[in-house]
Protein backbone atom coordinates (compact mmCIF):
# COMPACT_ATOMS: atom_id res chain seq x y z
CA UNK A 775 0.00 0.00 0.00
CA UNK A 776 1.15 3.49 -0.90
CA UNK A 777 2.40 5.23 2.27
CA UNK A 778 0.60 8.40 1.13
CA UNK A 779 -2.77 6.64 1.19
CA UNK A 780 -4.79 4.46 3.52
CA UNK A 781 -7.96 2.37 3.38
CA UNK A 782 -10.88 2.91 5.69
CA UNK A 783 -14.44 1.57 5.99
CA UNK A 784 -17.20 4.04 5.11
CA UNK A 785 -20.84 4.23 3.96
CA UNK A 786 -19.86 2.72 0.57
CA UNK A 787 -17.97 -0.23 2.06
CA UNK A 788 -14.36 0.81 1.92
CA UNK A 789 -12.66 3.88 0.52
CA UNK A 790 -9.19 5.21 -0.09
CA UNK A 791 -7.99 8.20 1.90
CA UNK A 792 -5.15 10.68 1.74
CA UNK A 793 -2.50 10.48 4.42
CA UNK A 794 -0.99 13.77 3.26
CA UNK A 795 -1.99 16.87 1.28
CA UNK A 796 -2.10 16.76 -2.52
CA UNK A 797 -2.03 19.85 -4.71
CA UNK A 798 -4.27 20.22 -7.73
CA UNK A 799 -2.73 18.24 -10.60
CA UNK A 800 -0.58 16.08 -8.34
CA UNK A 801 -0.58 12.36 -9.09
CA UNK A 802 -2.24 10.26 -6.40
CA UNK A 803 -1.85 6.80 -7.91
CA UNK A 804 -1.76 4.97 -11.24
CA UNK A 805 -4.46 2.43 -11.99
CA UNK A 806 -2.86 -0.91 -12.78
CA UNK A 807 -4.15 -4.39 -13.50
CA UNK A 808 -4.75 -6.95 -16.21
CA UNK A 809 -6.67 -5.95 -19.31
CA UNK A 810 -9.88 -7.95 -19.68
CA UNK A 811 -12.72 -8.04 -22.20
CA UNK A 812 -16.31 -9.21 -22.51
CA UNK A 813 -17.51 -11.82 -20.02
CA UNK A 814 -14.30 -11.65 -18.06
CA UNK A 815 -14.77 -7.93 -17.57
CA UNK A 816 -18.40 -8.40 -16.56
CA UNK A 817 -17.37 -10.95 -13.96
CA UNK A 818 -14.95 -8.60 -12.21
CA UNK A 819 -16.30 -6.21 -9.58
CA UNK A 820 -13.33 -3.84 -9.98
CA UNK A 821 -13.14 -2.81 -13.61
CA UNK A 822 -12.06 0.46 -15.14
CA UNK A 823 -12.89 0.98 -18.82
CA UNK A 824 -9.78 1.97 -20.79
CA UNK A 825 -10.87 1.53 -24.43
CA UNK A 826 -14.12 0.99 -26.37
CA UNK A 827 -14.04 -2.75 -25.52
CA UNK A 828 -11.23 -3.08 -22.98
CA UNK A 829 -11.23 -2.88 -19.20
CA UNK A 830 -8.62 -2.99 -16.47
CA UNK A 831 -9.28 -5.51 -13.74
CA UNK A 832 -7.92 -2.99 -11.27
CA UNK A 833 -5.37 -4.04 -8.65
CA UNK A 834 -5.21 -2.55 -5.17
CA UNK A 835 -5.02 0.21 -4.14
CA UNK A 836 -6.73 1.72 -7.21
CA UNK A 837 -9.66 -0.67 -7.00
CA UNK A 838 -10.77 0.97 -3.76
CA UNK A 839 -11.25 4.45 -5.19
CA UNK A 840 -14.95 5.20 -4.92
CA UNK A 841 -17.14 7.21 -7.25
CA UNK A 842 -18.46 10.62 -6.28
CA UNK A 843 -20.69 13.02 -8.20
CA UNK A 844 -18.58 15.76 -6.55
CA UNK A 845 -15.10 14.26 -6.99
CA UNK A 846 -11.75 15.62 -5.84
CA UNK A 847 -9.71 13.53 -8.30
CA UNK A 848 -9.84 12.46 -11.93
CA UNK A 849 -8.14 10.12 -14.39
CA UNK A 850 -5.72 11.62 -16.87
CA UNK A 851 -3.28 10.19 -19.44
CA UNK A 852 -1.67 6.87 -18.56
CA UNK A 853 -4.50 5.87 -16.21
CA UNK A 854 -3.06 8.27 -13.67
CA UNK A 855 -5.35 9.57 -10.93
CA UNK A 856 -4.67 13.25 -10.18
CA UNK A 857 -6.12 15.69 -7.67
CA UNK A 858 -8.60 18.18 -9.19
CA UNK A 859 -9.15 19.92 -5.86
CA UNK A 860 -6.75 20.51 -2.96
CA UNK A 861 -6.68 17.34 -0.85
CA UNK A 862 -5.92 17.29 2.84
CA UNK A 863 -4.85 14.41 5.04
CA UNK A 864 -7.86 12.35 6.07
CA UNK A 865 -10.02 13.16 3.03
CA UNK A 866 -11.51 10.36 0.98
CA UNK A 867 -10.26 10.34 -2.63
CA UNK A 868 -12.97 9.96 -5.27
CA UNK A 869 -13.43 10.39 -9.00
CA UNK A 870 -16.48 10.48 -11.25
CA UNK A 871 -16.73 6.99 -12.76
CA UNK A 872 -18.66 8.41 -15.72
CA UNK A 873 -15.49 10.13 -16.98
CA UNK A 874 -14.18 6.69 -18.03
CA UNK A 875 -17.45 5.15 -19.18
CA UNK A 876 -18.68 4.82 -22.76
CA UNK A 877 -19.74 1.34 -23.80
CA UNK A 878 -21.91 -0.37 -26.41
CA UNK A 879 -24.13 -1.87 -23.74
CA UNK A 880 -25.28 0.96 -21.57
CA UNK A 881 -24.34 -0.01 -18.05
CA UNK A 882 -25.64 2.02 -15.16
CA UNK A 883 -25.71 1.72 -11.42
CA UNK A 884 -27.45 3.53 -8.62
CA UNK A 885 -25.29 6.15 -6.93
CA UNK A 886 -25.15 6.44 -3.16
CA UNK A 887 -22.25 8.90 -2.98
CA UNK A 888 -24.20 11.30 -0.80
CA UNK A 889 -22.87 14.46 -2.48
CA UNK A 890 -25.29 17.37 -2.50
CA UNK A 891 -25.33 17.30 -6.31
CA UNK A 892 -25.63 13.49 -6.53
CA UNK A 893 -27.09 12.45 -9.91
CA UNK A 894 -28.61 9.31 -8.38
CA UNK A 895 -27.21 7.13 -11.12
CA UNK A 896 -23.77 6.45 -12.61
CA UNK A 897 -23.88 6.03 -16.37
CA UNK A 898 -22.00 6.71 -19.59
CA UNK A 899 -20.22 10.03 -20.03
CA UNK A 900 -22.41 11.18 -22.92
CA UNK A 901 -25.40 11.05 -20.58
CA UNK A 902 -23.94 13.74 -18.32
CA UNK A 903 -25.23 17.31 -18.64
CA UNK A 904 -23.21 19.07 -21.34
CA UNK A 905 -21.88 21.68 -18.91
CA UNK A 906 -20.51 18.94 -16.66
CA UNK A 907 -18.89 17.19 -19.64
CA UNK A 908 -17.14 20.45 -20.51
CA UNK A 909 -16.06 20.94 -16.91
CA UNK A 910 -14.31 17.54 -16.94
CA UNK A 911 -12.77 18.22 -20.36
CA UNK A 912 -11.35 21.52 -19.08
CA UNK A 913 -9.85 19.71 -16.10
CA UNK A 914 -8.31 17.15 -18.48
CA UNK A 915 -9.86 14.17 -16.73
CA UNK A 916 -11.89 12.51 -19.49
CA UNK A 917 -10.57 9.20 -20.82
CA UNK A 918 -9.13 9.33 -24.35
CA UNK A 919 -11.48 6.73 -25.81
CA UNK A 920 -14.44 8.77 -24.52
CA UNK A 921 -13.00 11.98 -25.98
CA UNK A 922 -12.40 10.28 -29.34
CA UNK A 923 -15.92 8.90 -29.42
CA UNK A 924 -17.32 12.40 -28.85
CA UNK A 925 -14.92 14.07 -31.29
CA UNK A 926 -13.22 16.00 -28.48
CA UNK A 927 -9.55 16.60 -27.68
CA UNK A 928 -7.59 13.69 -26.27
CA UNK A 929 -4.89 14.16 -23.62
CA UNK A 930 -2.19 14.10 -26.27
CA UNK A 931 -3.92 16.72 -28.41
CA UNK A 932 -4.52 18.87 -25.36
CA UNK A 933 -0.85 18.75 -24.41
CA UNK A 934 0.18 19.49 -27.98
CA UNK A 935 -2.10 22.51 -28.09
CA UNK A 936 -0.73 23.79 -24.80
CA UNK A 937 2.85 23.53 -26.09
CA UNK A 938 1.95 25.28 -29.37
CA UNK A 939 0.28 28.12 -27.47
CA UNK A 940 3.25 28.44 -25.13
CA UNK A 941 5.63 28.59 -28.08
CA UNK A 942 3.48 31.22 -29.82
CA UNK A 943 3.33 33.37 -26.71
CA UNK A 944 7.11 33.34 -26.42
CA UNK A 945 7.50 34.80 -29.95
CA UNK A 946 8.18 38.52 -30.09
CA UNK A 947 5.46 40.67 -31.70
CA UNK A 948 6.67 44.17 -30.74
CA UNK A 949 4.11 46.14 -32.78
CA UNK A 950 0.99 44.36 -31.61
CA UNK A 951 0.08 45.24 -28.07
CA UNK A 952 -2.68 42.68 -27.77
CA UNK A 953 -1.17 39.98 -29.94
CA UNK A 954 -1.02 37.55 -27.04
CA UNK A 955 -4.78 37.76 -26.71
CA UNK A 956 -5.36 37.42 -30.43
CA UNK A 957 -3.21 34.35 -30.96
CA UNK A 958 -5.10 31.80 -28.92
CA UNK A 959 -8.28 32.47 -30.87
CA UNK A 960 -6.37 31.80 -34.08
CA UNK A 961 -5.20 28.54 -32.52
CA UNK A 962 -8.73 27.76 -31.38
CA UNK A 963 -9.86 28.11 -34.95
CA UNK A 964 -7.07 25.83 -36.12
CA UNK A 965 -8.14 23.14 -33.70
CA UNK A 966 -11.80 23.61 -34.52
CA UNK A 967 -10.88 22.72 -38.08
CA UNK A 968 -8.39 19.95 -37.41
CA UNK A 969 -9.35 18.07 -34.28
Ligand SMILES: [Zn+2]
Pocket residue numbers: 842843844885886887888889891892893894895
Ligand atom coordinates in the same frame (compact mmCIF):
# COMPACT_ATOMS: atom_id res chain seq x y z
ZN1 LIG B 1 -23.70 10.45 -6.60
